[in-house]
Each structure stands twice: as C-alpha cells, then as structure tokens.
Amino acid sequence: MAKVIGIDLGTTNSCIAIMDGSQPRVIENAEGARTTPSIVAFTNDERLVGQPAKRQAVTNPDNTVFGVKRLIGRRFDDAHLKKDMKNLPFNVINGGNGDAWIEAQNEKFSPAQISAFILQKMKETAEAYIGEEVEQAVITVPAYFNDAQRQATKDAGKIAGLEVLRIINEPTAAALAYGLDKKETQTIAVFDLGGGTFDVTILEIDDGLFEVKSTNGDTFLGGEDFDMRIVNYLAEEFKKENGVDLKKDKMALQRLKEAAEKAKIELSSSSQTEINQPFISMDGSSGQPLHLVVKLTRAKLETLVGDLIKASLKPCKAALKDAGLSTSDIDEIVLVGGMTRMPKVIEEVSKFFGKEPNKGVNPDEVVAMGAAIQAGVLQGDVKDVVLLDVTPLSLGIETLGGVFTRLIDRNTTIPTKKSQVFSTAEDSQSAVTIRCFQGEREMAADNKILGQFNLEEIPPAPRGMPQIEVTFDIDANGIVSVGATDKGTGKEQKITIQASGGLSESDIEAMVKDAEENAESDKDRKELVESRNQAESLIHSTEKSMEEHGDKVDPTTIEAIELAIAALQDELENEDAGKIKAGIQNVTEAAMKLGEAIYKANQEAEGGGDVDDSAVMDDDILDADFEDLDGDKRD
Known part of the structure; x- marks a missing residue:
C-alpha cells in the first residue's frame, strides 16, 4: 500500500514525516536538512524552492515569495494584509476575484499555487526517500484558520498532485506526537507560536483518546x-x-x-x-x-x-475560559514553533501557566510528526488513537436587521451537523438569500462571509408562515457545507462553501496542468544538468588518460577520441540532453581502445614481456589445493 505522508506547511519552514513502524520519522530534503524554507523564487529560466530560493533572495527580492501562508485564503482588502504589504519586497495584487495574489516575473500566482510549489518539493522529498510515488497526504493548518483558508490549503494540495485525506490543526497534530505513547490521563495546553501564526489549544489525552476542549489564536501573530x-x-x-x-x-x-x-x-x-x-x-x-x-x-x-509576547497570552485566557478550566488544571504545556525558543516567550508562558513548559518535543518537527501519525491512523497502520477536534469559530447566517444568528458555536467537536428553522421577513416572499458567516461578532457584517446562495420558488404566504430549515455541516477537515430546505414543498438547495473569491474548479484544473507541465520541464532540466556533469567528467578523465598513456596507442585511435570529445563539447553548448548522451556514448566507445591499450601495457609490465592475448585465459589460471585447518592449527 502506498504511503500517506504528513506535511507541516509552515509560514517560515515546512517539514515532512512518515510512519516508520510504530513511530513517526522526519525525512531530510535533498540538501540534507530536516526542514525546508517555505520560499519560492522565480528567475528568468527556472523556479527555485526552499534553500536555493532563500540563498538568492537578496539579489532577487521582487521575485522571491515568502510567508505566503499569511496570504492564503485572504481578501486583497484585508486590513491585516494591507499593513503587512508595506513590508513585503514582492508585489501583492488583487487577483481579480477579490483575493490577494502575487505577481512575479510578469506572471500572476494565487497563494495556493505558491503553496503548491512548496508541497511539490515536500512530495519529491518523500518520494526520493520511500522510492515510490506519493499520492496522498495529511496537511496541517493553524487551528484558527477559517473555512476559506482551509479550502485554499486543500486546493494547494490538489495543484501539487496530492489527494489531501485530512486537514488537521497544527496544535492537535503536536499533541498527537507528544501523547502517542502516554497512557495516563492528562490535560495539556499546546502553545504554538510559529513563523506567521499563533494558536493555543487545550486538550485532554486519555490512553489514545485526544479530545480538544478549546482552541484560540491569531493568524497574524508570529x-x-x-x-x-x-x-x-x-x-x-x-x-x-x-x-x-x-x-x-x-x-x-x-x-x-x-x-x-x-x-x-x-x-x-x-x-x-x-x-x-x-x-x-x-x-x-x-x-x-x-x-x-x-x-x-x-x-x-x-x-x-x-x-x-503579551498579545499571545490573551488567546490563552480565552481558550481556558472556553474549556471551563483554570491554569492549575493544566498538567503540561507543550511548546511548538520556532519562536518558542526565545527565552522571554518561555518565561512569559511559564509565568502565565504557573509551571515550566515541557521541553521533550522538537518545536520545528513535532507538527509534521503528528500529521504522520494522523496519516497512519487513516491508513490503518496506527491503532487505538481517536482524535476529536473542534471548529475554531462560530458559524451562522445573517437574519433580519443584519444580526449574526449562530447555528454552531466555536469549539464544537467536529464533524458535526446542526439545523435551525427560519421564516420569511415579508409577505408573499418567493425567495430567500442565505448568507453564511464565520466569526464571533454580534452583527453579521463584522464577521467573515463564507458565501451565499438562494432558495427560490417558495409558495406565496404571509411573512413568518413558511418554514425554511437551514443546516450547517462541518466535516473532519473543518470544511463547511450548508443546505436550506423549504419544509412546505421539500425543495432544497445545498452548497459546499466556497469563499466569494477562492479558486474555481477550472482554476484548480488549470493550475494542476501547469504544475504537471512544470514538473516535466523541471525533470528535463535536471536530466540536462546531470548529462552535462557526466559529459564534463568524462571529457576530463579521458583527456587525462590520453595525456598519461597516449603513447601506448596508435595515432588513429587518439585522433578518433579527440574528434569524439570535440563533438561532445559542441553538444554541451546546446540544450539537448539526448544529443549529449549520444556524445557521451561515442566518447566512451572511442576511449575503450585506449583503456584496452593501458590494460595490456600494464599486463606486459607485470609479466616482464609480451603477452599473447589468447593466453590470458583458463590455461594461465592455476588451481590450488587448500588444506582446511583444525581449530588448534589456526592462527
């Protein structure tokens, strides 16, 4: 069965892990590092991802994209984003659908596309280690990501050629890795301060059951x-x-x-x-x-x-309040994210919770390891682990007067489904528009709109008479579906929420195709580089051999080798890996005669005279009798 991989798609760095037996294992990338910078750069002729992209960032700031996780699923007019854009060397533009996109090398990219390039790199890293194609993954997101951000992350996986089996919250993943072998009941707080986002999650762990009690955070703090x-x-x-x-x-x-x-x-x-x-x-x-x-x-x-640092403590208070707990109820604090290495952060967290944090996990790798465990659960390789996560934000619809009416409260265990009956606001109203929101404010306009749809052909009736049942459904990924049914006629309308911007199916298909084409061109470029390296190495070694042993072969052979080398050097000026490989073959064949001459000369030197080629066969091989020594005769 093909492996399902776990990916921590981070703001600053990304990490990948798989289950190796009963334990998760982090996979090193091609550069030998256990994490990969979440950076993508575009040059005149290629796309760079990870460390190579980071190395050239100073000389190519306009076309080097970093921190894209803070853009994914965001509207261009987002107030937080506007503030961030002043400090970004690359261009953030309006993607036409109202979403924030990136412009680099005169091309436009959605944040999901940039994330997909990073995911492709992680996918290739896993494939190089496992030795087979990887098609499925579990990808982590900040617990406080809204529906649009989760959808966009799932889209990124699809563009990268991955079937995303599960979107899992980062603190929950960290808790899985921390508590995999823990048998005793514990209440833990996961304090996750990463490169771009902050989450705090309160969980109860009880012999394989991981139940999230509450979560809170800030997707613009890191x-x-x-x-x-x-x-x-x-x-x-x-x-x-x-x-x-x-x-x-x-x-x-x-x-x-x-x-x-x-x-x-x-x-x-x-x-x-x-x-x-x-x-x-x-x-x-x-x-x-x-x-x-x-x-x-x-x-x-x-x-x-x-x-x-102080701002990170406010969500901690809110999470404890939602869980109905105090700091004294927390048994362990698990620190996640590179920023938790800062001494002042550790000091403030210790002061807030009244105890020293647990330092038993690697803050850069624990999320990917948890994702790998969840992948193992879905694949059936990890037994006796049950994960109960929650939705981070309340969900509801806009009702009369612009009020936000909640159907599902924040920190409700998912998957979940909730229905409520509403009615019309006017006499003889034949259609209603269902506007869906996510957030904690009392007025709908102050929350994040997820999408809207119409329920039409409602029979004429006095206001308040028709019964319209609205149902919100959240799956295990935290992705929302909404339906509305006229109970009088049975007519219904359902949608999977797609943000008012977001990527359409045709957008995603086009990006998948583009990614596949780029993967092919990347493969061709790699093949060309490897062929060139092989050719240059062969030319160098052959010329060295001619220099040292050219006097041992006739001039015709030397001339043939020199002609083959000259032809190969001409091909190195071109971009055709096939022709370079053919040139390598020609030089190899021409140089074989030189090798034979060197071998023959060495034999003659060792034998002290001429050697008959035909004699270098079985007749010259001597049989020997070996006596098997007893133990007392051995040295």
Whole structure:
C-alpha cells in the first residue's frame, strides 16, 4: 500500500514525516536538512524552492515569495494584509476575484499555487526517500484558520498532485506526537507560536483518546512580526545616522530581514549580537558607500517585541475560559514553533501557566510528526488513537436587521451537523438569500462571509408562515457545507462553501496542468544538468588518460577520441540532453581502445614481456589445493 505522508506547511519552514513502524520519522530534503524554507523564487529560466530560493533572495527580492501562508485564503482588502504589504519586497495584487495574489516575473500566482510549489518539493522529498510515488497526504493548518483558508490549503494540495485525506490543526497534530505513547490521563495546553501564526489549544489525552476542549489564536501573530520589529529598529537607527530610509530599497529591505532573523535566533542563546551589513546603501551627496553596524542586546529585543509576547497570552485566557478550566488544571504545556525558543516567550508562558513548559518535543518537527501519525491512523497502520477536534469559530447566517444568528458555536467537536428553522421577513416572499458567516461578532457584517446562495420558488404566504430549515455541516477537515430546505414543498438547495473569491474548479484544473507541465520541464532540466556533469567528467578523465598513456596507442585511435570529445563539447553548448548522451556514448566507445591499450601495457609490465592475448585465459589460471585447518592449527 502506498504511503500517506504528513506535511507541516509552515509560514517560515515546512517539514515532512512518515510512519516508520510504530513511530513517526522526519525525512531530510535533498540538501540534507530536516526542514525546508517555505520560499519560492522565480528567475528568468527556472523556479527555485526552499534553500536555493532563500540563498538568492537578496539579489532577487521582487521575485522571491515568502510567508505566503499569511496570504492564503485572504481578501486583497484585508486590513491585516494591507499593513503587512508595506513590508513585503514582492508585489501583492488583487487577483481579480477579490483575493490577494502575487505577481512575479510578469506572471500572476494565487497563494495556493505558491503553496503548491512548496508541497511539490515536500512530495519529491518523500518520494526520493520511500522510492515510490506519493499520492496522498495529511496537511496541517493553524487551528484558527477559517473555512476559506482551509479550502485554499486543500486546493494547494490538489495543484501539487496530492489527494489531501485530512486537514488537521497544527496544535492537535503536536499533541498527537507528544501523547502517542502516554497512557495516563492528562490535560495539556499546546502553545504554538510559529513563523506567521499563533494558536493555543487545550486538550485532554486519555490512553489514545485526544479530545480538544478549546482552541484560540491569531493568524497574524508570529516570527515574521518579531522580525519586522527588528527591521524597523535597524532602519530607524540607520536613518538617524545617515538620513537614508533603507525600507524604500527592496534589496536593502531583504538584507535587513535576513539580518533580523539571524540576530533574533542568536539572541536566544547569547545576550548580545552585532548586526553588520556592509555596503547596504550609498551616500547621495558624496557617493560614498554606507555600512550598517548595530549592536543588539537581548534586553533591547525583549523591549521591541514585548507587546507581541503579551498579545499571545490573551488567546490563552480565552481558550481556558472556553474549556471551563483554570491554569492549575493544566498538567503540561507543550511548546511548538520556532519562536518558542526565545527565552522571554518561555518565561512569559511559564509565568502565565504557573509551571515550566515541557521541553521533550522538537518545536520545528513535532507538527509534521503528528500529521504522520494522523496519516497512519487513516491508513490503518496506527491503532487505538481517536482524535476529536473542534471548529475554531462560530458559524451562522445573517437574519433580519443584519444580526449574526449562530447555528454552531466555536469549539464544537467536529464533524458535526446542526439545523435551525427560519421564516420569511415579508409577505408573499418567493425567495430567500442565505448568507453564511464565520466569526464571533454580534452583527453579521463584522464577521467573515463564507458565501451565499438562494432558495427560490417558495409558495406565496404571509411573512413568518413558511418554514425554511437551514443546516450547517462541518466535516473532519473543518470544511463547511450548508443546505436550506423549504419544509412546505421539500425543495432544497445545498452548497459546499466556497469563499466569494477562492479558486474555481477550472482554476484548480488549470493550475494542476501547469504544475504537471512544470514538473516535466523541471525533470528535463535536471536530466540536462546531470548529462552535462557526466559529459564534463568524462571529457576530463579521458583527456587525462590520453595525456598519461597516449603513447601506448596508435595515432588513429587518439585522433578518433579527440574528434569524439570535440563533438561532445559542441553538444554541451546546446540544450539537448539526448544529443549529449549520444556524445557521451561515442566518447566512451572511442576511449575503450585506449583503456584496452593501458590494460595490456600494464599486463606486459607485470609479466616482464609480451603477452599473447589468447593466453590470458583458463590455461594461465592455476588451481590450488587448500588444506582446511583444525581449530588448534589456526592462527
């Protein structure tokens, strides 16, 4: 049976794992790393993903896309996004359907497409390790992702050529990995502060049963925000000293971002670091180069980001309240996400919960491992594990006066289904528009609209008479379906919610096709590079052999080899892997005569004279008798 893989599709880094026997195992990528930067770059002739994309980000800021998880499922006019866009070196545009898209190398990409490129890289990593094609996956998302963001993540999997068996919440996945072998009953809090998002989830673990009690979070709070505080500080310091605003220069901004991330990481283990960026700008009047040199202390960093750390504690209070628990009821705190390595974060979490967090899991890998466990459960390889997750936000419809009427409250265990009967607001009303929302505000307009549909051909009747039953259905992925039925006529209308923007089936199909074509061209490019490397290596070794042993063969053979090498070198100027391979074959065949001559010369040298080729056969092979020694005769 083909393996189902678990993928943590992160804002900053992504990670992949599979079940290896009874335990999850993280798979290293082609570069030998256990996590892959969630970065995609576009150059004139290729697409780069992961570490190769990150390496060239400073010189190609316009076409290097990072942090796309904060864009996925978002509207272009989203207030949080507008604030973020000021600090992004790449272009975020209106995709035409109202969604935020990305423009790079004069092409437009949806965030789901960019995410799909990262997922393709993870898929290839798994296939290289397993040795067979991978078609199914479990993908994690922040617990506080709404329906549009979950749908877009599922779309990304489809574009990447993966059937997404389950969308699972990141803190829940982390809890699975933490509690897989735990037998005792525990109530745990998973504090997940990653690169772009924050979640806190309260769970009860009882011998294989993982029951989520509540979840809360902020999809715009993470390491990216911490980095930007450092970037802004560095830019302000430089402007004070030199009068130059580095944030207006995309290349300088990218350098600042990389330096900020590096400094933040260093300050988790040291009390001070020096940020040194030579030749970062130019003095407008003198034309002299300007350098940025700033000492940053841990204390200063904690001052810069103190309010962000405090902001993570508000959802913790809300999650505890929703679960009906106090901090004293929490047995363990599990830290997830790279930002939880920051000493001040650990200190504030410890202070809030009144106990030291558990440090028994790797915060960068535990989510992928949990996804792999869920994949094992779905595949039947992992037994006696039951996961009961919840919906993070309330669901309902807009009713008279623009009021948000809840049908399903937040933190309801999923999958779930809930129905409620409504009626018409006017006499002889023949149709109703069902507008579906997700959120916690009292007025519908203040919440996130999921979609809308019409129920028509309602028989004329006084207002309040028709009975219209609205049903919300949430599956195990947290994805919503809504139906409405006129109980008088039995007429019904159902939809799977698709955001008012979002990708249509035809959009997804086109992107799948594009991804497949790119995969083919990527394969061709790899084949070309490998052929070139093989050709250059062969030319080098053959020329070296001719240099050392050319006097042992006749001039005609040398000339034939030189002609074959010259022809192969001509083919190296072209882009045809097939012709290069043919040239390699020609050089190999021509060089065989040189090899035979070298071999023969070596035999002659060892034998002290001429050797008859025909004699180098069975007649020259001597039989020998071996005596089997007894134990006492052996050395």
